[in-house]
Amino acid sequence: xxxxxxxxxxxxxxxxxxxxxxxxxxxxxxxxxxxxxxxxxxxxxxxxxxxxxxxxxxxxxxxxxxxxxxxxxxxxxxxxxxxxxxxxxxxxxxxxxxxxxxxxxxxxxxxxxx
Amino acid sequence: xxxxxxxxxxxxxxxxxxxxxxxxxxxxxxxxxxxxxxxxxxxxxxxxxxxxxxxxxxxxxxxxxxxxxxxxxxxxxxxxxxxxxxxxxxxxxxxxxxxxxxxxxxxxxxxxxxxxxxxxxxxxxxxxxxxxxxxxxxxxxxxxxxxxxxxxxxxxxxxxxxxxxxxxxxx
Numbered sequence: 528x529x530x531x532x533x534x535x536x537x538x539x540x541x542x543x544x545x546x547x548x549x550x551x552x553x554x555x556x557x558x559x560x561x562x563x564x565x566x567x568x569x570x571x572x573x574x575x576x577x578x579x580x581x582x583x584x585x586x587x588x589x590x591x592x593x594x595x596x597x598x599x600x601x602x603x604x605x606x607x608x609x610x611x612x613x614x615x616x617x618x619x620x621x622x623x624x625x626x627x628x629x630x631x632x633x634x635x636x637x638x639x640x641x
Numbered sequence: 642x643x644x645x646x647x648x649x650x651x652x653x654x655x656x657x658x659x660x661x662x663x664x665x666x667x668x669x670x671x672x673x674x675x676x677x678x679x680x681x682x683x684x685x686x687x688x689x690x691x692x693x694x695x696x697x698x699x700x701x702x703x704x705x706x707x708x709x710x711x712x713x714x715x716x717x718x719x720x721x722x723x724x725x726x727x728x729x730x731x732x733x734x735x736x737x738x739x740x741x742x743x744x745x746x747x748x749x750x751x752x753x754x755x756x757x758x759x760x761x762x763x764x765x766x767x768x769x770x771x772x773x774x775x776x777x778x779x780x781x782x783x784x785x786x787x788x789x790x791x792x793x794x795x796x797x798x799x800x801x802x803x804x805x806x807x808x809x810x811x812x
Contacts, residue, residue, distance in 0.1 A: 556810060617657060620686045621775060625661050627683035628673060632665045 542586035547571065548579050552602065555589065559601040659775040667764050670771045671735035674762065681706070688712025689723075702729050704740065705749050726751060727760075738762045 543549055550569050554560065560568070566576040580600055583589040588606050592599045663670050673679045675698050681691035685708050693707035704727035710718040726745035732738055739761040744752035759778040764771055 617777065618659065621659050621777070623686040624684060625659070625663075625773075627685070627687075629663060631679075631683045632663060632670070632673070636665070 542582050542588060545579070545582075547575070548583055551576070551579055551583065552588065555600060555602040559592070559599045561597050561599055565600065657777045659777075660772065661775075662767060662770055662772050664770050666769060667766050667771045668735045670773070671738075671764055674738055675734075680704075684708070688715050688718075693724075698729065698732065700729055700732055703727070703749070704729070705745065707747070722747075736764055 543552065547569070551565055554565060554568055562573055562576050562580060565571075565580070566573045569576070571579075580589060584591065584600075586606065587603055589600050590603050592601060665673075673683070675696070677694040677696040680696065681694040684694070684706065685691045689708045689710050689712070691706055692709055693705070695706070696702070696704045698704075704725075706725050706727075708723045708725070710721045713719050724745040724747060726743045726749055727740040728743070730739045730741065739759070742758045742760055744757070746752070759776075761776040763774040763776075765774065766772075
């Protein structure tokens with residue numbers, strides 16, 4: 528198999544591949560917000576926003592913290608790190624292989640000349 | 642990483658693209674992917690060897706291989722064997738090879754619970770050298786079906802670049 532075992536979560540990708548949800552994620556990059564604040568900034572209705580936040584929360588993309596009587600939504604970096612580390616490890620493994628191929632080609636070409 | 646390599650990420654359905662120029666003529670480079678005696682000399686990542694490498698090089702044919710970790714510095718991986726099975730789809734010699742790469746075992750069974758990768762290799766003549774374009778598409782049959790059912794492939798396509806930015810900003 529083309530590399531070490533990847534830890535990618537396809538459901539994370541599915542959860543993210545919806546325009547409103549990726550907009551929410553991009554908004555939360557700048558800092559945690561409440562449902563109301565998110566809905567306002569993205570000009571969405573609150574129930575719709577809650578629905579999207581639930582999907583994101585179920586997939587571990589956001590987490591909620593209760594502060595007094597406010598519920599604050601915050602981005603969790605772990606799923607993105609997982610995706611990134613899969614991408615990196617695949618790229619890494621293929622790069623290593625091609626480095627090996629490069630060295631092997633040089634070896635063969637040297638032999639041919641002698 | 643070598644300065645010969647350029648890595649980019651493209652939006653369609655989780656495709657990774659690696660491009661690299663090799664200082665070898667195209668026919669010669671193609672042989673490195675076709676012939677098991679050559680393939681086994683470079684397919685293992687650093688610290689891994691390829692003790693088994695059988696190739697039936699035709700559309701529908703199978704490439705069955707074992708990668709074994711021989712590097713004691715790789716901790717839990719040392720001594721580990723990882724079997725793969727490639728099933729060739731399209732072969733246009735010396736321009737193109739496409740195959741699906743699966744996790745496998747010594748008997749050649751496909752491990753369906755692990756993701757497979759659609760690999761496409763394009764070999765392009767480049768002034769006596771060869772430019773290799775390697776496209777890898779990560780596919781988990783079950784996940785793909787779920788995603789297709791949800792009509793979300795299009796969504797993933799559109800959001801991939803934005804996702805990339807987010808990943809980078811959270812590092």
